[in-house]
Amino acid sequence: MKNHYLSKNLSQGFIYLYTGKMIANIAYSISSLFLPIFLYKIFDFEIKYVLYYYLVSSLIYIFLVAFGAKFLNKVGFRNSLRASVFLGALFYLSFYFINENNAKYFILFPILIITFYRLSYWLPYHIDFAKFTDKKNRGKEFSILQSTRLMVGIISPLLIGFIVGSVNFKTMFVFGAIVYLLSGIPYLKITRTKEKFSWGYFQTWGNFFNKKYKKIVFAYMADGAEQVVGIIIWPIFIWKLLDGNLFKVGAISSLIVAFSIILQLMIGRYTDKMNKEKILRFGSILYSLGWIIKIFVATAFQIFITSTYHNLTKIFMRTPFDVLTYEKAADSGHYVDEFTVIHEMALNFGKVLMLILVLAVSSFFSIQWTFILAALSALFFNFL
Secondary structure, eight states: OOOOOOOSOOOOHHHHHHHHHHHHHHHHIIIIOOOHHHHHTTTTTOOOHHHHHHHHHHHHHHHHHHHHHHHHHHHHHHHHHHHHHHHHHHHHOOOOOHOTTHHHHHHHHHHHHHHHHHHHHHHHHHHHHHHOOGGGGGHHHHHHHHHHHHHHHHHHHHHHHHHHHHHHHHHHHHHHHHHHHHHGGGSSOOOOOOOOOOOOOOHHHHHHHHHHHHHHHHHHHHHHHHHHHHIIIIHHHHHHHTTOHOOOHHHHHHHHHHHHHHHHHHHHHHHHHSSSHHHHHHHHHHHHHHHHTTOOOSHHHHHHHHHHHHHHHHHHHHHHHHHHHHHHHHHGGGHHHHHHHHHHHHHHHHHHOOOOOOOHHTTTSSGGHHHHHHHHHGGGGGGG
């Protein structure tokens, strides 16, 4: 696959990884946009229980990720990716049976399933991406992935918002499960990656707190912290602002994404040519400002304007940030899996800390004031 945008062919491994990821992204709006709303509703509009769900999920993952990496030594990355497809589908199906009456008792099941999904998917995915991409074209290759995700993101929120608004959440979860199963087809032919996680469990924790990794740990903690507000609090906030109209939530989200695609490809091209740290610094400041502006959003039109600005500035921040992540992982050589474990631990450590802060802030103030915490987190991306 070669065109004027790239200077060389995409690797076969990248194409299969990319294809599987894009199919799965059709269902991405379920977990990133509609799942927090579903949880908020079944927990009787108690935001603290939604936060507890994500807090427990991240905590379990932090303490198991090193064990998971050792287990992957035996299973292999390719087999792990294949297994993750069934776990992803099972995760969505588990919500089919959860409702207002049993949520507090059965919510542990999807938490355990998503933990095993993360262990089987994210480590192989990040390692394979670092291995399958080319250093000179990594920014453009990442932008191809992101731009396709954005294209899918134009239709996906609108479609899922329509499904939920016209039918119900159960149909949405069945749809998500089917999509995840289909995403496994490209993984049947994906190139095999040979890496071995060499650290012991306590050695991993020792390295996590080692000064050598201090800056990257802070950067990935900031990433995880910002995600908490963006993926959990923001969807609930706009749903409440739009009077619980899920179709409107999906429609506005789709419209916002449509404005972001061209800029993503442009930034990918310049990321390979320009200083990534400077682009990241510039983008993080603009993106942080977007969170402050969002505090004062009060109408659907304002959601569209501020979110469009925020999505555009996010591209300036995330593209160099993610490309630098994969460059550092690739530069780690045979320690690429160890680097990835540190990344995953730090990401979820940041989520845990932010969830605790959000629990405290939301006990005394409206949830939009947690956007200040997200704004501060965005500035710490520059530690990378």
